[in-house]
Amino acid sequence: MKLIIAIIRPDRLSEVKAALFRAGVTGMTLTPVSGHGGEREVVHSYRAERVLLEFHDKVRIEMACSEPFVEPTIQAILEAARTGGVGDGKIFVQPLEQVIRIRTGERDNSAL
Amino acid sequence: MKLIIAIIRPDRLSEVKAALFRAGVTGMTLTPVSGHGGEREVVHSYRAERVLLEFHDKVRIEMACSEPFVEPTIQAILEAARTGGVGDGKIFVQPLEQVIRIRTGERDNSAL
Amino acid sequence: MKLIIAIIRPDRLSEVKAALFRAGVTGMTLTPVSGHGGEREVVHSYRAERVLLEFHDKVRIEMACSEPFVEPTIQAILEAARTGGVGDGKIFVQPLEQVIRIRTGERDNSAL
Ligand SMILES: Nc1ncnc2c1ncn2[C@@H]1O[C@H](COP(=O)(O)OP(=O)(O)OP(=O)(O)O)[C@@H](O)[C@H]1O
Ligand SMILES: Nc1ncnc2c1ncn2[C@@H]1O[C@H](COP(=O)(O)OP(=O)(O)OP(=O)(O)O)[C@@H](O)[C@H]1O
Ligand SMILES: Nc1ncnc2c1ncn2[C@@H]1O[C@H](COP(=O)(O)OP(=O)(O)OP(=O)(O)O)[C@@H](O)[C@H]1O
Ligand SMILES: [Mg+2]
Ligand SMILES: [Mg+2]
Ligand SMILES: [Mg+2]
Numbered sequence: 001m002k003l004i005i006a007i008i009r010p011d012r013l014s015e016v017k018a019a020l021f022r023a024g025v026t027g028m029t030l031t032p033v034s035g036h037g038g039e040r041e042v043v044h045s046y047r048a049e050r051v052l053l054e055f056h057d058k059v060r061i062e063m064a065c066s067e068p069f070v071e072p073t074i075q076a077i078l079e080a081a082r083t084g085g086v087g088d089g090k091i092f093v094q095p096l097e098q099v100i101r102i103r104t105g106e107r108d109n110s111a112l
Numbered sequence: 113m114k115l116i117i118a119i120i121r122p123d124r125l126s127e128v129k130a131a132l133f134r135a136g137v138t139g140m141t142l143t144p145v146s147g148h149g150g151e152r153e154v155v156h157s158y159r160a161e162r163v164l165l166e167f168h169d170k171v172r173i174e175m176a177c178s179e180p181f182v183e184p185t186i187q188a189i190l191e192a193a194r195t196g197g198v199g200d201g202k203i204f205v206q207p208l209e210q211v212i213r214i215r216t217g218e219r220d221n222s223a224l
Numbered sequence: 225m226k227l228i229i230a231i232i233r234p235d236r237l238s239e240v241k242a243a244l245f246r247a248g249v250t251g252m253t254l255t256p257v258s259g260h261g262g263e264r265e266v267v268h269s270y271r272a273e274r275v276l277l278e279f280h281d282k283v284r285i286e287m288a289c290s291e292p293f294v295e296p297t298i299q300a301i302l303e304a305a306r307t308g309g310v311g312d313g314k315i316f317v318q319p320l321e322q323v324i325r326i327r328t329g330e331r332d333n334s335a336l
Contacts, residue, residue, distance in 0.1 A: 003204060007253055008326070017148075017165055027202065029119055029147045029172060034254045036241075053241055060253060064204055074324060081326050090251065090335070092227060092288055093322035098205035100186060102120070102193050111202070115316060129260075129277055139314065141231055141284060142258045176316055210317035212298060214232070214305050223314070 001096040001108065002070050006061045007035055008081040008089040013059050019080035020063070023072045026112070031060040037087055056087060064099050066112050113208040113220065114182050118173045119147055120193040120201040125171050131192035132175070135184045138224075143172040149199055168199060176211050178224050225320040225332065226294050230285045231259055232305040232313040237283050243304035244287070247296045250336075255284040261311055280311060288323050290336050 008016055013030075020028065039054040065073055074091055082088050101111040120128055125142075132140065151166040177185055186203055194200050213223040232240055237254075244252065263278040289297055298315055306312050325335040 002321070003206060006326075021165055026150045027148060029145050029170065030167070031143055031145050031172070031255055036252050036254075038250045053245055055254070058253065060255070064202070074322075078324070078326055078329060084327060086327065088325075088327040090288070090326060091322070091324040092320055094227060095207055095319055095321060096204055097114070097207060098186075098203070100190070100203040101200075102118075102190055102202060103196060103198065103200040105190060115318060133277055138262045140260050141282065142260075142279070143255055143284070176314070207319055208316055209226070209319060210298075210315070212302070212315040214230075214302055214312040214314060215308065215310065217302060 001064060001066055001099055001112070003094045003096045004063045004065060004070065004073055005092040005094070006063075006077050006081070006089065007033065007058050008061065008077070009083070009087065010057055010059050012081045012083070015080040016061070016077060019076040020073065023076035024069065025063055025065065025073055025076075027064065029062040031062070033058050033060045037090070039086070058089065064096055064112060066109055113176060113178055113211055113224065115206045115208045116175045116177060116182065116185055117204040117206070118175075118189050118193070118201060119145065119170050120173065120189070121195070121199065122169055122171050124193045124195070127192040128173070128189060131188040132185065135188035136181065137175055137177065137185055137188075139176065141174040143174070145170050145172045149202070151198070170201065176208055176224060178221055225288060225290055225323055225336065227318045227320045228287045228289060228294065228297055229316040229318070230287075230301050230305070230313065231257065231282045232285065232301070233307070233311065234281055234283050236305045236307070239304040240285070240301060243300040244297065247300035248293065249287055249289065249297055249300075251288065253286040255286070257282050257284045261314070263310070282313065288320055288336060290333055
């Protein structure tokens with residue numbers, strides 16, 4: 001099992017949700033976040049110059065899934081989240097050792 | 113060490129906090145999130161039918177703990193978060209390689 | 225690759241951002257969170273005494289980085305986030321198996 005985290009543009013969220021639904025993703029958790037992805041703004045003030053890290057509103061999507069769903073989930077996000085401009089976002093894949101459904105106590109693949 | 117993530121109903125939060133306290137959990141981080149757990153709503157509009165993913169407010173609890181605390185923490189959450197209805201939530205357990213307490217610089221089990 | 229999570233005091237955020245920038249961190253995701261780190265408050269009410277877990281506003285910083293950046297990133301956070309008082313925060317390091325840049329489809333170290 002893996003935990004997939006995607007950071008995307010808020011205005012791509014409904015496309016991404018629809019693509020995840022078509023890819024068979026049945027659960028996800030969304031968090032509004034603020035992100036920096038390398039953009040810099042040079043601020044000029046009286047006799048000085050400062051570099052500021054720019055931050056933009058993003059949405060963080062967290063999805064636990066079983067191995068066969070990892071690559072289809074990544075493809076769904078890539079297609080639906082991409083605009084081609086800088087700041088389209090990132091996907092992270094992490095190991096996941098246990099999953100438990102609270103209602104039933106089921107564990108791991110039966111809980112997904 | 114493990115990182116335990118639990119997604120629960122907001123109205124179970126105070127019960128869950130109390131149960132975690134009794135289980136000896138000494139640190140946790142809470143985030144308000146929005147979640148989807150398989151529920152679908154069929155939306156009928158003029159000559160069409162669309163499937164929408166439902167989203168509900170949830171609370172995400174993140175807890176770093178040492179191995180002996182993993183199972184008691186899971187049990188505490190299961191007992192306090194369960195209502196028996198769909199949407200009670202999920203628990204995820206991930207590997208955790210390092211923990212550092214910022215105040216002292218202590219690492220790993222001494223930092224928990 | 226690793227995923228580093230730091231929970232810090234909101235009023236240390238701009239110092240921490242500047243230190244991360246100097247340490248060469250090029251991407252990060254911020255979430256406003258609420259945290260408990262062992263503090264307890266004893267509440268006295270009529271003929272009873274209850275222990276409450278205190279919660280404080282914190283900022284959660286999530287950074288994906290390659291192995292050589294892990295220790296410099298930790299040092300940058302330790303120096304910039306520390307006040308010496310309880311509640312300075314925690315750093316967690318987790319394994320990270322894949323990173324994908326959505327704009328280009330690049331993977332892993334080329335995506336960082
Ligand atoms: N290394 C990282 N760690 C954590 N979050 C990141 C990282 N890089 C990017 N992010 C998150 O993803 C969001 C979008 O990043 P962004 O798309 O700018 O990545 P990028 O690698 O700079 O790609 P691009 O060159 O297309 O801009 C950021 O605002 C931030 O929230
Ligand atoms: N696979 C998943 N990945 C990430 N978050 C999830 C996942 N499944 C559920 N969640 C989170 O947990 C919340 C509650 O999920 P829910 O309890 O509906 O899970 P479920 O598996 O559908 O169980 P039930 O059958 O009892 O409804 C969701 O709103 C979402 O935030
Ligand atoms: N075990 C933990 N799991 C998840 N989050 C934690 C944990 N411990 C602390 N945190 C987060 O870090 C924040 C700051 O914690 P804090 O600095 O009080 O840690 P501490 O170990 O109690 O150190 P100190 O003794 O300096 O207070 C908490 O409010 C919480 O958000
Ligand atoms: Mg960028
Ligand atoms: Mg459900
Ligand atoms: Mg503390």
